[in-house]
Amino acid sequence: MASKEPDPTNFSVVNTLLTAIEKGDLDQVRRCFAPSALTWHNFDEIEQDVHAMAAMLGHLCAHSTSRSYEDRRITTVGSQAFLQYTLTAALHSGDHFRMPAMMRLEIDSDGLVARIEEYFDSRVLDSLA
Template sequence: MSGIERRVLDALADTSSAEPEGLFAPGAVTWHSFDEVEAPTIPDTFATLRAIREKVPDFTMTDVRTGDGFAQYVIVGTLPDGSALRAPAALAIHVEGGLVTRIEEYVDTGQLAGLFALLA
């Protein structure tokens, strides 16, 4: 799975361009631990990230570590009220035939409460 984890994070970090070609399998899904919802990665995950960046322009992922099928990082940004957003998170990345078929995101909702309130 050499490098695909980093490519996934790079794609999620840069939503200013079109969804990346040759990275996600048709029908790829993203699942979240906090709501146990499974949604199409394209376009839903990218649309959500664009909406987040409209509210939190400096939203990004730092302290990134990747390995065989996983990525660990910290979500950071500044909320409109000036408070800091910080939430350690992890992805389990499932790949078949060189394409990502499923992403599972694990993050503590308590640390994202301010962000969720903006998106409600």
């Protein structure tokens, strides 16, 4: 049985994912991922499953009233999307969260995120502690 090749032109899941995070819709976030998807961050070099990744995003959503992916730059190559952006959030404390970052997403043959590798300075997370 031949496996389906990813459609290198369909990256709609990327915008769906970012919009879901901005809205704080963690159920929609989870639906963007393949069941076996993994997320990796440069600061700890640990792979997280979808459940752990959603919990981390849930922490951001619980501490903020709004989130926005600003200055988005997306480049696609084959079944991969490379994003450069600044994630900002208005925190319940009245402070503002700002995280310049970069990530690489692998999209599987079903159009779902199979893997994310995200790069950012982990010191920005201190404002969420």
